[in-house]
Amino acid sequence: MSAGIELWPPAASHHAQQVDLLIGSFGAMVWLLTIPVFVLMSWFAIRYRRSREVNRDHAPTRNLWVEVGWSVIPFILVLGFYVWATMLFLDLYRPPPDAIPIHVVAKQWMWKFQHPDGAREINNLHVPAGRPVKLIMTSEDVIHSFYVPALRQKQDLVPGRYTSLWFNADKPGRYPLRCAEFCGADHSAMGGTLIVMPPQDYAVWLGRNRDGGMDGTLAQAGARLFRDLGCSGCHSAAASVKAPPLEGIFGRPVALADGGTLIADDQYLSDSILLPNKQVAAGYRPIMPTYGNVLAPEQVNALVAYLKSSRAREDSK
Amino acid sequence: MTDEPRFEHPPEERAPSYLAESHSLRSWFFTTDHKRIALLYLVSITLFFLIGAGAAALIRLDLLTPQGDLLTNDGYNRAFSIHGIIMVWFFLIPSIPNVLGNFLVPIMIGTRDLAFPRLNLLSWYIYILSGLLTLYVVVSGGVDTGWTFYTPLSSVYANGAVVATIVAVFISGFSTILTGLNFIVTIHKLRAPGMTWSRLPLFIWSHYAVSIIFVLATPVLAITLLLVAAERLIGIGVFDPRLGGDPLLFQHLFWFYSHPAVYIMVLPALGVVSELITAAAHKRIFGYWFVAFASIAIAVIGFMVWGHHMFVSGQSVFASAVFSFLSIAVAVPSAIKVYNWTATLYKADVAIDAPLLFALGFIGLFVAGGLTGLMLAMLAIDVHVTDTYFVVAHFHYIMVGGSVTAFFGGLHFWWPKMTGRLYNETLGRIAAILILVGFNITFFPQFLLGYQGMPRRYHVYPPEFQVLHVISSLGAALLAVGYAMPAFYLLWSLLPGGRRAPANPWGASGLEWTTSSPPPKHNFIAQPVVVRQPYDYPLAHPASRDDG
Amino acid sequence: MAEGGVQEPFARAARQREAERLGMLIFLASEVMLFGGIFAAALALRLEHPAGYVDAAHHLKLWLGTANTGVLLTSSLCAALAVQAARNGQARWAACALWGAVALGTVFLAIKGVEYAGEYREGLMPGMATTHFEGRTQQLFMNLYFIGTGLHAVHVTFGLALLAAAALNRGARQDRHAMLIGNVALYWHLVDVIWVFLYPTLYLAGVR
Incomplete structure (x- = not known):
């Protein structure tokens, strides 16, 4: 049965909080711009409805400055948000040099992860909290998309080329990881878990799993x-x-x-x-x-x- | 309801109407009358709407439970693929242009027919041919690529009837191109004497803009789909990384068509709403030139924003930043239209009838869809919500909340003109409100689902999303009732004894209201000559308006 | 379409001629966008595999491509002459020029056929039992080459049919406005122009 209703997804990284702040502020501005329109529209329709005796003299049918005003002012307001959103986006393409490189290979319908020191895992990805991680990703067959809602990040995995995504998850926990690009019959079953662990736990986990995959790094x-x-x-x-x-x-x-x-x-x-x-x-x-x-x-x-x-x-x- | 005559040659209502001309099947299936062809389109797109809606019903029923009890994974994929393909290419794209546009473009500019009447009929037959092929696809088990046909899924891995579907869409493109060609030539060369460009109804401006997209974007889809079919049949490899081809090239080519295709679906709706608002307001549109050129601006800028579908695909960061900026720019002309419609209602003489309710509903939903589109244009937000239900909700607000609502509004507004009958106004108002409410209950929860991280095209989903999905499915049931109602009362009005419509039941301006309802075969008894501005309502001339 | 005098919904013949010409031009714009997809694909392929693309292009028969360019340009000239002859009222000259254009167009297809046959023998035709490519980029290039020139050849064939229809149509030959001949010639020029772009994209790319 239903597990209740959840209106806001958890945020596992600083970037995720930034995105929440951005959409919150943008949403507020959007309401500011639209509510007057909806209110005026309804009010005009009711006040000036047919058969009602009101003053309709000098009804305007054009006004250049009004037109310029309502085109330019919202546009400039939105441009401010454009700069903000683009800066946030550019951060996603500047991984810190010390980020832990983890290779990701997607195939219909599973995720394969290779840690730099040899540990391998399928569908689950263990990462240390508070350390930047860089995923170097490719696909074996069709296009997939690596999506962790708690990070507010996703990136397509394209066969024949590498794409990458980096994040710094600072809140330990288990977060769902999903394929976001339609990839065939079991697309919706192509999920996994991002497990963010305190660094010391991660070290222990690595030690236990080093031999789980290929031997050696x-x-x-x-x-x-x-x-x-x-x-x-x-x-x-x-x-x-x-x-x-x-x-x-x-x-x-x-x-x-x-x-x-x-x-x-x-x-x-x-x-x-x-x-x-x-x-x-x-x-x-x-x-x-x-x-x-x-x-x-x-x-x-x-x-x-x-x-x-x-x-x-x-x-x- | 009677205004002074607006045009120099008021019609004499004596010639037989285009419906009464002849009743043989031959006179329908071999007609070159744009009005009859419009009705042929109306019947055929309604059939496809029913099929597409059936697929949507399957999807919504299946999503009532997280594990998807009704369909298999593959069955679900086929359901949403056929829903998308039919709704986009066989309902939405032809809906307003080929039904209302076909019927009204020649009448609104005061001519007897489209420039190439036989080409117009041919384009209906091409549409039917491609439609039959699509029906074959549905019957033979469907297709599992989604309407987007992304490679290499579609070219190598999918196992449905991909080639047949591609051929069907490919053929339907010719129908679209011919219609666009016909509209452009008609608007350029067949305007009535006195019908200058500054006197064109806004419906015509938006159909002119959409025709440009028809002609220039559709062939790009055609060649792209041809390459996918060749890839699937003989493995030419242009989109296949194993041969050194590039799967992203497909996305660039596909969206180069398909983003303008979104404007194909919404521009005619904007034209319809401009007509509905002015007719209900009984007032000249505020800022005629801004509204007219906004249509052209949308068509032009719309060709330069396709990359905003690919922010997470691996395209260059610089390209993403440019596409993001242009996508914000394309919102400006849409916003201009909304502001101008609002200003048109100021000091107007508003008749609150069903067409106005549909138009106001359209504006509300279109604004919601447009602003969430602006959110999607913001790079950092898009990275989170693209390919989720947020996008699903966004484009349904634009295409269903926008285009379909406008289509229904237009159908009500011009129904008396098309059929000569008056529908039941009370039922019309109820349906308009029901559709608005049902639509919001269906699709608003999907914004929430998307922000929470529910990817689109998911058959099985985590149980925490169930409540919102159930609300959405209940809304869809309400929406279905809203859409079914007009089918009944509109058809009811056609029965013998239905109320007959006068030439101008709304007291609207525009050439189509100067001829009889329904119009005679050649639209006008005498060639109309236009001597007034468009939307020449008394309120536009406060000085000449006396009391009453 | 043009020769039968004024048709519905036009009131004046001049207006109808303008409309038909405009319709043809819009159709051609649409055709340009169709081939635009092929050129976009060739551009992407060349940007991603600069060396392999040039190597693969080197295998095409440059002199056959060049000869075909000359043949098609001359054919286009004939079509233009036919329009001029019809406008001058020289119906017989118009017919001769049209048949000249048809003949040269047929020569183009024949040369193209010889070229295809050679490529078939060399094992460069995709999807055949004898196919063997030197590398993937060559395979990709040849595939694109066949799609591009094949689609063009379909247009040539269609254009030839139109030219022949115009040449056989007495009304069209005697039309001083050269409506039908003019529209057919426009189409033929477009087919020519597309080749003029295909030629450097595919053949000249291999010249070192």
Whole structure:
């Protein structure tokens, strides 16, 4: 049966409270602008109803300044809210550098999460309270959307590309997580729980679950894959086939065959594995086979994590 | 109710009406008379409305319980998909333009027919062909993509009759394009002598604006759907990431059509309401040029806001900020219309009849829908409420609360002109109020559901949302009664012995009220010549108005 | 439609001609938007795979595409000449020019057919048993190429039928206002213009 009626969803982050404040203030302004219209409209209709003797002389049919006034003033008021809402939105695209990266892969109809140190889970996502978390997300099949109402945030997961979302949940608790983009038959069953834990509890949970998924950290799993797939056969200085060296490539500029340059990021590394001919590094021939049919998205994530970690090793030298 | 004659050639009510001309089936199915074609459309869109409403009833019944006892997950998906597809392409888009527009555009500008009468009939046949294909889809088990056909769900993963549905929508597009073409040419080339652009009724302005969208946006939908069908049949891969294609490209192309399509549904409604308000107020519209150009502005800016459907899809942040700004800008012309309608009622001579009640109901619901649309245009708010029931409620306020209410208002207002009969005014007022109340009970709770985080297109939902869903379903039952009532009293008025309508039962201005009810085959006995401004009611000339 | 004198609901022939011309132009605007979708897709594809797009375009037969551009432009010229001849009252010249346009349009389709056949032999036609692509971007490009040129070829075929109908219609040839011929020629010019945009989008992209 019904669990009662709840008029306002819980807010698990500072951002969520900001969104509530924004919609509350905007709602107040909206009422301020509309109530006079509704009141005047009803009052005019009743006061000037047919057969009633009232003064109808000098009924105006145009007035330029009135028109300009009621177009421009509300527009400027709304523009103020536009600036506010856009600033809040831009914050969502500036994750702090120390955010914990968690990989998310969605498929019909489940959520798969990979923590940086190897713990894996399905449909439930454990995060520490008060620490920024960055989700690096992709989909195996159709478009899904990661939605946690308590965070007031959602982001689509698009096959073939990475999208990301970061948050800092400061209130421990269990919050529903839902798929918001229609994704087929069991769309409505594609839910889970975001579990925000005090940091010490999270550490304990991680310790218990580290071996729950792949053994070792994500980067270690990636290193093993790198070896098993024979990537080093080409991508190493000693190899007979000439391919770009990959040590420490993450975050560095890469010159491309078509003359452009880009910074090697998650998207570039993943594309280079799945669609190797999309952006070919300058000075190399486009001969790498695609691994699109060989690797699952989680394995690509592991490889990318490994390449990232090789940057960290280089930097620490 | 009698005003001085407004036009130089008052009609002599002697010629047989367009209804009495001939009674054979042939004279209906091969007619090129725009008025008869309008009635053919009225009957056919009503049938599709019933099918779409049936699907809506299934959805609302199923959502009475959180676990969805009536339908399977897949069955539910098929129900809302067919509801959306039929209501958008087979009811809302053709509703006002093809019924009221078809009937009134030539009469309002004082000509005998649309510029290309045979093309007009052809567009009805194309509509029927696509409609039959849609019925085939319904019978053969339906489609499970939603009306939005997002790739790669539609192109690879869905297992319903996707290609047949796409072909049906594709074909219906030609009907729409031909209608738009016909309206534009008619309005440019067939206006009566003296019917200058500054004398055009606002109904015509809004139909001109909507025709531009018909002609320029519909082909983009056509090619997009063609690409989806080709993707599904031979895997061309333009939208398939496994071949390096881009699923977001589909969304860009789809919304490039479908956002203007929202204005296709609402612009004609705005035109209808301008007519209803002025006729009830017996006063010239306040700010004629602002209201007229607002329609054009909506049509033009409406082409530049499609990206506001994609704020969380992964499009660039900069693009989102620009689309958000433009979406706020497109609200301005809509607001201008509302303010001008309100000002029109000031010092007016208001007849509180059913058409006015529908018009006022429209304004209230349209304002609520428009302002929640403004909320959705705000980036940070949209991230939370997009793809939830907040969006469902928002667009139902615009399309059902707005367009359908205006369509009913227009149908009541012009019913005497179209059929020559008067409907029961008391029942009309009751229906108008019932629809307003039922609509709000149905859809207002959905705003709350959305803000609480209930995603749209959910068959099974958390139990804490049940109370609001039950309220919504009860409201839907009330709304259904409200919509069913006019069907009965309007048809009742057609029975032998129904009250006959005079040429101008509302004492309204406008050329359509100068000819008989129903009009003769060629609309006017003699070519009308226009010598006055539009909405030339006595109140517009306070100086010349004497007491009484 | 035009030749039978004034029809309902028009009162004057001049007004009816203006309306028919305006209707044709609006229809063409609609057609432009239809192909706009194809060009948008090609633009997106090229932005996302700059190198692969150029490589794939390199495989097209540039000289066949170029020849076809010349053929179609000349055909369009014939259509324009037909309009001028009809306006000058030279009905026979108008018919000759129209048939010239039809002949060149047919040559265009023939060359296109030869090109398709070559691509079929090379295994570049999607959905066939012999299909083998060098890479995914090439597959994507060729698919778009077939959709774009195929849709264009459908328009060419339809245009040829219209041109032939106009050439066979005595009333149209003798119409000093060249209404039917003028509208058909407009349509034919649009088909030409679309090709003029398809040619650089698909063929010239591969020129290094």
